[in-house]
Amino acid sequence: MRASIFVFLCLAGVAHAADDSVIQYDCIPNYANWGGVTALYKQKSGVTVPPDPKGSSVAMAALEREKDAPRADCAYYSGAIGVAASQKGLHQPYKPTGWDKIPAGLKDKDGQWWTVHTGTIALVINTKALGAVPMPKTWDDLLKPEYKGKVTYDDPTWGGTGFTFVYGINALKGGSATNWKPGLEWLKKLDANISRYPRESIYNDVLRGEVAIWINADGNGYKMKWVDKGPVEVVVPKDGTVSMPLVMGMVKGAPHVAATKKYFDWLLSAEAQAEFAKSFFRPVVPGALPAELRDKFLPDAAYAGVKNLPLAEMATASEGLKKAWLAEIGKK
Amino acid sequence: MKRRRPLIIFGAVVALLLATFLLVPLVVVVVSAFSPSAALGVSSEQWAAGAGAGRAFRYVLATYGAHLRTSALLALLSASAALALGLPAGLSLGVAPRTRTAGALEILLTLPLAMPGLTVALALLTAYGAYAGDLGLLVLGHVLYTLPFTVRTVAAAARMSAIASALEAARTLGATRVQRARYLLLPSLRRAAQTSLLLALAVSFGEFNVTFLLATPAHGTFPTALYLTYTTNSFPVAAAATTIFLAGLVPLLAGALWLGGEPQQGA
Amino acid sequence: MAGGFVWPLARLCVAAFSRGTESHSGLYRLFADSYARRALGHSLALSLVVALASVAICLPAALSLARGRFVGRALLRGVFAIPLALSGVVVGFLAVAMLGNAGALPALLHTEWLRGTAYGLGGLGITYLYFEIPRATLTMEAALATVEDGLLEAARTLGARPRQLVWLVFWPLCAPALRAAFGVTFAASLGSFGVALIIAGRFPLLPVELYRSFTGTLDEPLGAAMALTLALLAIAVLWVSGRRAR
């Protein structure tokens, strides 16, 4: 008994001594290859970045709750939510090495937030789970009754990808930051075919066939297809879609500022950017996408209809749109 | 007497069916953890861990090893704290006459078990949100859950062995305070202390609600790691993590059961 | 103890009555908002069904474990103890593993019929049962073990026929055990969070909505009101069933 207690304490001591860590909210191993990126960083620097399942909105909510005693060093969001977090004053400025390579429009002038990579909202389809039903080609195809129970998009009040899609479909359907009606009307029709609104990454559910159609970042679909060799196809709807910059920022009052700055610097390095690219998120640093990976994306023509969304407006509208979505769809 | 036999046999068959219902999913999960096949959705996370049946386990230990260590530490700290507090508390409850104060204290102690775990976690978060992620707060949360087990087990043992009267008898025979503790108290409570320690370890090791809401990624526990694998990892990884969890939990439970205890409520 | 538990509870009560950024208190909104009410209703209905079902299903098993003497009885009891210490998320995962769209059971049995059951109402019920069966069985077993054979014998010598024996003696003797088991399973189902978190899908349940209010929409008053309501309901049910049982 005494011996086992001793062993336990030793183990525990090891667990606790590893204090050279950076706490990142929203660090899902299987999203944008964060698992691979953090493992590589650990190998390079010895610094641990533990996994964290929070979606963008939850990460922001947690930062807000912990404002007076911050626990996290940094957070990763889909664009608008990260910008909203900056607007709430949850970030402190930092401009990591390589700042100038980030294209304009994908970073804050003061360094409150910046983009690390981008994705495109698309249909990720498990063809085996879809069965005999034909592949949808456009957004409106999804409203057809044959897709009943097969369509999924992330709860927009939880994660940023879901929010980007909801905002984006509103924009595509003719709405604006002040007029949500067209988007919500369309989403209400889609609701009839929705199996659930997941609050966590369902990457593996899609890969395994738990879910047939996932409205999500294209990169997740490519990874399923090329890396995990799943029966998965990516469809970029013909009637246009939106892009989604994924951003980061340093938490105001972060416990490990120096370590976090080093981490940020490294994330924009060619090495880290190429690691992100392994999961088919497009590096924000131009030219960092290796050629052999570029060929595995759909041809550029498929991406012709991709729109960029105004992040600042989206951020301002985010609370209102989330509430409206809850009232009209999520809580129906 | 003989007429009730059919009922007992029927009941035993039902119990057997229910036990099968309880066991089969665990067996399926454990088996699939050892035989990850493409059908179960082998995913990119594992390619890095190499080939073979153990790769899901290697991945889990590499990715969530810190969670496992945190859980072990947390279980050890909170179970020891619960034992340190619960031994005297349970002893005085068991030895003291059943007064109203004693009854109220016992109810207060067991209240955290009666409440939904989420309520307890939320109450802690509301009051001590500023300390979220501190190991101390996690230990406090776990002690709330483990203390009732130690207090109850020890109090029951104290009542059963009629310690109060034995102590009186020992005093009349001239035993000093130290001798009474050495020869009476410790031997009669030893089993209860062991049982409740094992139970407390099991309860703390498996507790989800409190750590899920109170832990930051820096001190994630293994149940939160399980949640992570369930929501973000592939099936074989989730199955491997569950297998590791069971491997930690089942021996504790078996030990406690063997010593005569019983977990009252999971988390 | 007071600082560790009573103070946080008091804070929770205060939070439930506070308004936050909304115009009404969390408690008011819990009962005014139809969605929150629905979540509460679902939670109550699901817990009721699960508690009744688990008591009914587990009664014969508990009887047999309490009063029978057969080989493997101790092992059987051990099996029943395992799920008690599993967190809800694990049980939720087991449900997905067995009854999900790509679950083991539909695959092994080559049937489409069971596919995806985990996410439906039936799956939710079965999964809750997985959690509550051990609880119900062991609670009833403990209570039934104290039922004396002697009373049944006495009734027989007084002329009670088998059916009368069941209704006039055995049933009244078992009733406290059943009530206690009902109370315990009801309260546990009501507060069960992990299972719901993993598989509740589109079915709003109070614990998940509570979590969502607190973590997602940052509505602390509403979350606190839900947490408090859950706790009060659970304690009330436990108290009534336990008191009547005495």
Place this chain on the structure above:
Amino acid sequence: MRIDFEHLTVEVSGHRALDDISGAFASGGVTAVIGPSGAGKSTLLRVLAGLIAPDAGRVRFDGADVTSLRPEERRLGVVFQDLRLFDFLSARDNVAFAPRVARVPASLQLERVDEALRLVRAGAFADRPARVLSGGERQRIAIARALAARPRALLLDEPFASLDAELRRSIREELREVVRALGVTAVVITHDRDDAFALASHFVVLSAGRIEQVGASNELYLHPATEYVATLLGEANLVAIDAREGDRVRVSGLVRSATGNGRRVLIRPEQLRVAGAATVTPTDGWAARVTDLRCSGAGWRVQLDAGSLGPLIAYVATPPAGENVWLVPPEEVHTV
């Protein structure tokens, strides 16, 4: 109702709890089955009540074979050692249980219950829940419950085990009255000879699963067949005999007419007369020395050393004057 049992054998895990015993309980009589714990008394009662089936042998009620009859069909009233009240019912509902399960019409039920309650003087607490009753009240209700069944016979298993001495005496007397008044056949299982003498006129003595002796209570007391029965039923002086001639025996010099056929003489303590040296001639008695003297309430219990006779006990009304006394045995003695 007369109860006969023939060649009853019951084996409990390889041990014979009842070993081929036969006997009868007379109709309308009160019989005590007496013996130490483990003698098989309760087993006999459980066989009579139908709660266990004998491995061999028969039970007859008024000549009819009831061996295979189930307990609920035997129409007996059983009062158990641990009473076995239904604590979830009121006292009255406990008593009403048997009429109720027998589907006696409601008005008649009421009458029977009231009668039973009256017989045991339980009216005052009849409407309280059984679980709050005191020990004596519980005992009364248990008896009333058995009586309300209108049993063909009453079986009582150590009926006063849970009562203190005073309550035991008073309830015993009440039970005696009730049983007598009803004229019901009754069998009392007991290890306590006071209970047995107080209630029963007829004894069956059991030992190790076998019947040791059967007979009227006074008969067994004075003329036990074995030393075991002799000591079971009361304090006994057992003295070896010097010689035997027909129906006469010589005990330490004194010649007495004798019954029985044993090698020792039974002299009950109250049969020994303790006299001063002046009133007795040596040929009438034995010289003895008082070693202990204690008041037993009604009289005195004297412990004596009578030399080669060994220690003897005598009950006397007044304590002997000096330390040295004479002991005078009765004219007729019983040998065992």
